[in-house]
Amino acid sequence: MKWFFSIILCAFSYSVSLAQTYALDHYLEAAQNNSPLLKDLKNQISSARLDSMRLRAGLKPQVTGTSAGAFSPVINGFGYAGAITNVQTFSALAGVNQQIIGRNYRSSQLAAIALQQDSLVNASQLSVQDLKKAVIGQYITAYGSLQQLKFNVAVVDRLLQEDTIFIKLTRSNVYKQADYMTFLVTLKQQQIQLSQSRIQYKTDFATLNYLSGITDTSMVELSEPQITKTIYPDLQNSIFFKKFKLDSLRLSNSNSLIDYNYKPKANIFADAGYNTDFVQPAKNFGASFGFSVSMPIYDGGQRKLLHKKIQLEEETRQYYKYFYSRQYKQQIDQLNQQIDETEKLFSQINEQIKYSEALIKIDSHLLQTGDLKISDFILAINNYLTVKNLLTQTLVNRLQLINQLNYWNK
Numbered sequence: 125m126k127w128f129f130s131i132i133l134c135a136f137s138y139s140v141s142l143a144q145t146y147a148l149d150h151y152l153e154a155a156q157n158n159s160p161l162l163k164d165l166k167n168q169i170s171s172a173r174l175d176s177m178r179l180r181a182g183l184k185p186q187v188t189g190t191s192a193g194a195f196s197p198v199i200n201g202f203g204y205a206g207a208i209t210n211v212q213t214f215s216a217l218a219g220v221n222q223q224i225i226g227r228n229y230r231s232s233q234l235a236a237i238a239l240q241q242d243s244l245v246n247a248s249q250l251s252v253q254d255l256k257k258a259v260i261g262q263y264i265t266a267y268g269s270l271q272q273l274k275f276n277v278a279v280v281d282r283l284l285q286e287d288t289i290f291i292k293l294t295r296s297n298v299y300k301q302a303d304y305m306t307f308l309v310t311l312k313q314q315q316i317q318l319s320q321s322r323i324q325y326k327t328d329f330a331t332l333n334y335l336s337g338i339t340d341t342s343m344v345e346l347s348e349p350q351i352t353k354t355i356y357p358d359l360q361n362s363i364f365f366k367k368f369k370l371d372s373l374r375l376s377n378s379n380s381l382i383d384y385n386y387k388p389k390a391n392i393f394a395d396a397g398y399n400t401d402f403v404q405p406a407k408n409f410g411a412s413f414g415f416s417v418s419m420p421i422y423d424g425g426q427r428k429l430l431h432k433k434i435q436l437e438e439e440t441r442q443y444y445k446y447f448y449s450r451q452y453k454q455q456i457d458q459l460n461q462q463i464d465e466t467e468k469l470f471s472q473i474n475e476q477i478k479y480s481e482a483l484i485k486i487d488s489h490l491l492q493t494g495d496l497k498i499s500d501f502i503l504a505i506n507n508y509l510t511v512k513n514l515l516t517q518t519l520v521n522r523l524q525l526i527n528q529l530n531y532w533n534k
Contacts, residue, residue, distance in 0.1 A: 144344040145346070145347050146346060146347070148260065151259050151338070154337060161251055162251055162255070165244055166248065176234060176237045188221070189218050191216045192213075192215050195211070196211055197211070198211065211402075213399075213402075214398070215397065217397035219393065220394050221393045222392050226384075232380045232384060236374075239373055239374045242370055243370050249363045253534055260351070261527055266328035266331070267346045267348065267523075269324045269325040269329075270329075271519075273318075276314065276317055276321045279509065280311070280314050280315055283310070293494060298494035303498040306498050306502065307501070307502065329343060329344075349523060351526050352526065353529060355533065356530075372438070375438050382431060388418070389418050393415070396412075397410075460529065463522060466521055467522065477508075477511050480504065484505065
């Protein structure tokens with residue numbers, strides 16, 4: 125009876141502590157909102173946009189203001205040569221400088237920043253997929269532990285009911301004291317298993333909160349994860365394949381920038397203001413303008429070497445692309461095969477559970493009349509435990525496989 129009230133108290137505390145229920149979406153949303161990596165990537169994307177704006181601004185005319193003054197005194201014939209220093213000078217000028225570049229060169233510079241931004245967006249999408257996979261995987265693990273905990277509660281409750289019958293039959297000398305002690309050993313083992321499953325669920329649930337960035341330590345009940353196989357896109361449109369596309373565009377753009385660096389460059393400039401040596405200060409307001417042109421003539425063959433270096437990067441990119449394409453397809457096919465094989469087990473397991481439950485039901489009737497060996501009843505219980513555990517493991521395994529498959533669906 126003492127054990128009976130103990131397990132009732134245990135079940136009561138369990139129902140109170142898990143009164144609140146959370147779904148998978150709650151943890152996915154929390155994980156994305158709390159992830160410092162996603163916030164970092166978001167800021168890097170915003171920074172790339174600012175770089176593009178800064179480049180556009182730098183292509184516009186640049187206006188600067190300068191002012192300078194100097195006084196070189198000559199005392200008793202001693203001092204700097206006045207013909208060189210003009211003795212005293214002052215200037216206050218506003219200058220304008222405009223770099224003249226072709227439209228294609230400007231487009232290539234902007235494309236380099238745009239490709240960097242696209243790479244960051246792709247990295248952000250991949251990070252979201254990684255985070256979702258980790259959170260969903262841990263949610264499935266915690267959900268499986270919860271189902272195991274509920275099952276152990278039900279088993280212990282069932283054994284406690286049988287314990288009441290065993291006590292009466294043992295007192296009536298239908299069963300021997302040794303038979304009853306054998307049953308108590310089994311009951312005690314299941315109570316220990318119940319405590320272990322409770323600890324396991326708390327551990328898995330705490331890990332789920334940790335991955336999601338949730339600091340709340342209160343226990344809640346997890347609803348069944350609604351996870352189904354989704355159609356994954358063609359490899360060419362997958363975010364996992366986009367990296368190779370962006371690398372190809374980046375290398376092509378780098379080749380263009382190298383070629384543009386070897387084309388003539390021109391600047392035009394102008395200034396206006398006040399520049400005087402104080403000989404005729406009232407007449408020293410004026411302006412000037414000019415231009416400059418530069419063109420590389422010989423660089424020792426660096427241009428060819430730079431193109432060769434990019435060619436090697438392109439070859440490496442193609443090798444990785446080919447290998448990744450094969451691995452991607454193999455991974456998808458393998459996961460689909462594992463899921464199909466796992467789903468075939470459910471009908472067999474459910475059939476076995478049906479037989480085990482029927483056997484326990486029959487044994488319970490025989491137990492009340494004393495026509496059943498304790499060893500047979502314990503064997504039936506153990507078989508039932510084994511097949512139910514197998515069902516939970518298969519369910520969790522199937523959900524984990526679907527989670528791995530869905531990881532590649534974006």
